[in-house]
Amino acid sequence: MKIRVTKKAPDAYQHGDLREALIDAGVKxxxxxxxxxxxxxxxxQLAGVSHAAPYRHYxxxxxxxxxxxxxxFRMLTARMRAQLxxxxxxxxxxxxxxxxxxxxxxxxxxxxxxxxxxxxxxxxTEIPLxxxxxxxxxxxxxxxxxxxxxxxxxxxxxxxDDVALACWSIVHGLSMLLIHGAVPKPDTPQLEAALVERLLxxxxxxxxx
Amino acid sequence: MKIRVTKKAPDAYQHGDLREALIDAGVKxxxxxxxxxxxxxxxxQLAGVSHAAPYRHYxxxxxxxxxxxxxxFRMLTARMRAQLxxxxxxxxxxxxxxxxxxxxxxxxxxxxxxxxxxxxxxxxTEIPLxxxxxxxxxxxxxxxxxxxxxxxxxxxxxxxDDVALACWSIVHGLSMLLIHGAVPKPDTPQLEAALVERLLxxxxxxxxx
DNA sequence: CCTACCGATCGGTAGG
DNA sequence: CCTACCGATCGGTAGG
Numbered sequence: 001m002k003i004r005v006t007k008k009a010p011d012a013y014q015h016g017d018l019r020e021a022l023i024d025a026g027v028k029x030x031x032x033x034x035x036x037x038x039x040x041x042x043x044x045q046l047a048g049v050s051h052a053a054p055y056r057h058y059x060x061x062x063x064x065x066x067x068x069x070x071x072x073f074r075m076l077t078a079r080m081r082a083q084l085x086x087x088x089x090x091x092x093x094x095x096x097x098x099x100x101x102x103x104x105x106x107x108x109x110x111x112x113x114x115x116x117x118x119x120x121x122x123x124x125t126e127i128p129l130x131x132x133x134x135x136x137x138x139x140x141x142x143x144x145x146x147x148x149x150x151x152x153x154x155x156x157x158x159x160x161d162d163v164a165l166a167c168w169s170i171v172h173g174l175s176m177l178l179i180h181g182a183v184p185k186p187d188t189p190q191l192e193a194a195l196v197e198r199l200l201x202x203x204x205x206x207x208x209x
Numbered sequence: 210m211k212i213r214v215t216k217k218a219p220d221a222y223q224h225g226d227l228r229e230a231l232i233d234a235g236v237k238x239x240x241x242x243x244x245x246x247x248x249x250x251x252x253x254q255l256a257g258v259s260h261a262a263p264y265r266h267y268x269x270x271x272x273x274x275x276x277x278x279x280x281x282f283r284m285l286t287a288r289m290r291a292q293l294x295x296x297x298x299x300x301x302x303x304x305x306x307x308x309x310x311x312x313x314x315x316x317x318x319x320x321x322x323x324x325x326x327x328x329x330x331x332x333x334t335e336i337p338l339x340x341x342x343x344x345x346x347x348x349x350x351x352x353x354x355x356x357x358x359x360x361x362x363x364x365x366x367x368x369x370d371d372v373a374l375a376c377w378s379i380v381h382g383l384s385m386l387l388i389h390g391a392v393p394k395p396d397t398p399q400l401e402a403a404l405v406e407r408l409l410x411x412x413x414x415x416x417x418x
Numbered sequence: 419c420c421t422a423c424c425g426a427t428c429g430g431t432a433g434g
Numbered sequence: 435c436c437t438a439c440c441g442a443t444c445g446g447t448a449g450g
Contacts, residue, residue: 018419039443039444039445040444040445040446041443041444041445042443049419049420050419050420050421051444051445051446052419052420052421052422052446052447053419053420055445055446055447056419060445060446061444061445061446092417093417115328118385118386118389118391119324119385119388119389127390135391153418154417154418155416155417155418156414156415156416156417156418158411158416159407162407162408162411163411163416165383165386165392165408166379166408166411166412166416167416168382168386169378169379169380169381169382169383169386169408170375170378170379170382170412171378171382172378172382172385172386173377173378173379173380173381173382173383173384173385174374174378174382175382176327176328176381176382176385177327177374177377177378177381179328180327180328181336182327182344183374198368198371199371199374199375199378202367202371202372202375202412203375203379203411203412203415203416204415204416204417205365205415205417206365206412206413206414206415207364207365207367207372207375207376207412207413208301208302208363208364208365208413208414209362209363209364209365227435248427248428248429249428249429249430250427250428250429251427258435258436259435259436259437260428260429260430261430261431261435261436261437261438262435262436264429264430264431265435269429269430270428270429270430
């Protein structure tokens with residue numbers, strides 16, 4: 001008598017996959033309809049399960065949002081690293097430009113993500129450890145670059161976190177202003193990159209005579 | 210026979226006042242509960258009228274939000290001007306710091322306002338003319354300061370809008386990061402102002418050697 | 419993992 | 435300016 005271990009055909013999302021599938025669904029909602037269309041129910045529907053199912057994997061809505069945000073941070077980090085590598089930059093200033101371009105591009109490609117990552121949360125909610133770690137990793141890419149630049153003498157001696165925060169603020173602010181249409185969006189990614197480069201160039205060399 | 214013109218006692222919001230009263234109510238909701246608690250119904254209730262009443266004065270929710278945002282822009286503009294005046298700054302660099310401090314302070318005092326002004330809208334929605342004008346006025350305060358600084362030779366020759374955008378981005382980005390807790394909020398307004406000053410100082414003098 | 423239900427909230431309209 | 439209503443959506447839970 002043969003023993004048959006028949007694997008079930010992989011139907012749409014089931015078993016342990018649902019946890020990940022709900023993140024996928026949430027991301028899709030986020031990208032297509034913005035941050036407001038992201039609900040537990042909609043994510044469940046998109047994943048092909050009942051709206052009660054998500055509670056098997058996430059304590060509440062915030063838990064799912066947190067998981068999505070965590071993935072967002074990883075994507076952002078990856079985007080910055082990719083841009084850094086693609087640029088082949090060797091000088092600190094060029095590296096910072098590459099990181100900035102990666103950041104802004106990510107924001108333009110996934111505006112809802114940036115919105116979710118920085119502010120999709122109730123301010124009362126405690127930030128889960130894993131999410132905090134993902135955020136810190138993104139920051140560390142920037143901070144390390146600044147630190148190396150100061151160490152090598154390419155950047156002026158100044159508080160590393162201050163310099164990193166200046167870069168971050170300028171790039172984050174620009175992203176937000178572009179996303180919300182307060183500043184007209186450049187027509188092509190090239191022009192976008194050029195804008196980032198000009199602004200970071202001003203930060204690099206100073207605006208005061 | 211005396212003619213008596215008896216003014217009605219000013220009951221809670223009525224007649225032509227409702228339009229303004231709804232803005233007041235909306236602002237209050239915005240400041241107390243954040244941008245999510247701002248609904249037409251809640252504003253109506255706070256103003257002491259039925260939830261159908263607002264439609265006499267505003268076409269829909271977006272129209273009320275727009276009116277609130279418009280007031281927000283005016284408050285922001287006023288806050289920047291006040292800080293500029295209070296600082297007594299004469300040099301362009303100091304003026305920019307004062308404007309930046311005003312901006313960030315406003316953001317810390319009314320976080321939901323900044324959130325509403327820049328992004329409380331559906332991206333599909335057309336921006337009403339009056340709202341656009343209020344936004345441009347805020348920008349003009351910054352732009353004029355930059356322009357004067359370039360004209361007087363205090364600032365390096367560069368595209369005025371680029372320089373203004375660099376200032377705006379850095380200050381807007383910092384505000385957002387502070388509001389969302391991505392960057393720890395300084396304990397006092399003084400430390401807050403000092404942080405803005407350091408970052409804008411980096412922009413003024415450059416970070417690259 | 420599902421069905422069926424809860425209470426709450428919302429924007430908006432009818433009709434007066 | 436009000437009452438009364440609509441359809442829709444939501445987060446969450448009971449109970450299986």
